[in-house]
Amino acid sequence: MIRIRIKTLTGALLLLTAMVLLSPLSFSKESVVTFHGVIMDSQCAYNVHSEGQSHDLMTKGAIKGAGTEEGCTLHCVKEMGGSYVLVVKKDVYKLDDQAKPELFAGKKVKVSGLMDRDGRTLHVIEIDGDK
Numbered sequence: 001m002i003r004i005r006i007k008t009l010t011g012a013l014l015l016l017t018a019m020v021l022l023s024p025l026s027f028s029k030e031s032v033v034t035f036h037g038v039i040m041d042s043q044c045a046y047n048v049h050s051e052g053q054s055h056d057l058m059t060k061g062a063i064k065g066a067g068t069e070e071g072c073t074l075h076c077v078k079e080m081g082g083s084y085v086l087v088v089k090k091d092v093y094k095l096d097d098q099a100k101p102e103l104f105a106g107k108k109v110k111v112s113g114l115m116d117r118d119g120r121t122l123h124v125i126e127i128d129g130d131k
Contacts, residue, residue, distance in 0.1 A: 031115075032112055038106070039086060040087045041074075041084065042084075044082075048082075074105050084101035096116075101124075111126070112124075
């Protein structure tokens with residue numbers, strides 16, 4: 001009985017150690033990247049219904065609530081199945097956190113996070129407004 005408990009505790013301790021070592025908190029400060037860009041929706045960023053990663057088609061159209069950069073971004077995410085992304089020049093980065101970017105929809109931001117191995121997904125640590 002005691003051996004079983006020791007094995008169970010040892011297994012749980014090993015699992016907990018692995019989780020801590022593989023968590024984002026275990027990355028060194030040097031692995032954190034910071035980008036300056038704009039929070040957009042994936043629809044416009046990937047040119048699904050636009051050209052040149054712009055909101056022009058939506059903001060100039062008669063789509064209720066989509067007359068601004070912010071309005072278009074929110075509309076495309078909430079009504080058209082898009083997701084929040086970070087656009088840096090012509091590069092588009094998926095954001096794992098979809099709650100924080102909503103506050104900055106259509107705005108310039110500074111995003112710090114950890115880059116996924118695919119080089120296209122950013123695990124968001126912090127988002128701040130940018131000039």
